[in-house]
Amino acid sequence: MTLIHSERGGVVQAFDTAGLIAAAARNDCVLVLAHQIGDFVPPxxxxxxAHGSAPPPDPxxxxxxVALGTERTIEQDPAFALRILVDIAIRALSPAxxxxxxxxQVLNHIDTFLHTVGRAxxxxxxxxxDDQGRPRLVVPGRSWEDYLQVGVTEIREYGATSLQVCRRLRALLEDLLESQPTERLPAVRAELVLLDEAVRRAFTDPARRASAQTADRQGIGGGRRPRSEPSG
Incomplete structure (x- = not known):
């Protein structure tokens, strides 16, 4: 194995898939990206x-x-688009x-994003x-749990005292329970448990707590659904 080092620091913004596969094929090796899109790579x-017995390609x-830049972009980094949505939401939830x-409203878009990613x-x-079917490039990816945590964790933390945020977030998670494949559901149920814990801490009055634990796609004023008990 040969390690190819970055000459400068920066965030991995994108990579040339075809170019990397062609370089690996020319040198009969397998190239493995050591960082995923969005990671900061120090100089x-x-x-x-580069894995293989032949001489490695020109570093x-x-x-x-591999494109390095000063900040993340959404070109090949959908998680960054999700990150931006979350930042808008938690900025809106700041005391100021x-x-x-x-x-x-942002949770509506996050809901759509997570449903789309969940089908991938x-x-x-x-x-x-390569064209001959030989493995040439290995790229790290993100799991469903990664996307789900980015989408809901900080909104839950910053919005735990907001009745409408708790209700909208529960509706989002319950929608995912109904629509996602079986292997995605444990992570969703775990997020519902965390939401329940946050609501219990924030709402000591039983009536307000029950209201905060009611799923509502509009936050307040939409069609209410009875609370779903997370399981397993």
Whole structure:
């Protein structure tokens, strides 16, 4: 194995899939990206691993096929788009702004995002082949749990005292329970448990707690649904 190092620091913004596969095929090796899209790579850190018995490709050519920049972009990084939505929501929930309705509107978009991602074939890593079917490029990926945690964790933490945020967030999670494949459900149930715990801490009055534990797609004023008890 040969380690190809980054000459400079930066955030992995994108990579040239076709170019990396072609470089690996020319040198009869497998290239493994050491970092996923969105990671910050310090100067001199390993950027790519080259596995094979033949001489490795030119390091400068390989590093030139991986775009590093000063900040994340959404070009090949959908998790960053989700991150931006979450930041808008938690900014709205700050004491200085106190705008939970905006947070609820953002949760509508996060709901759509998570439903779309949940239908994708997510993997911890992706192995891409050349025209002959030989593995040439290994790319780290994100799991369903990764996307779900980004989408709901901080909104739950910052919005735990907001009645409408708790109700809208429960509706989002219960919608996912009804729509996602079986293997996705344990992570959703775990988030419902965390939401229940946050509501219990924030709402000591039984009537207000029961209201906060009611799913409502509008936050307050939509069609109410009875509380779903998380299981397993």
């Amino acid at each position: 001199g850190a390993t950027l790519v691993e 400068r050519r390989v590093t030139g096929l 702004v106190n705008d939970p309705t905006t947070a609820v 074939r997510l993997r911890g890593r992706y192995v891409l082949a």
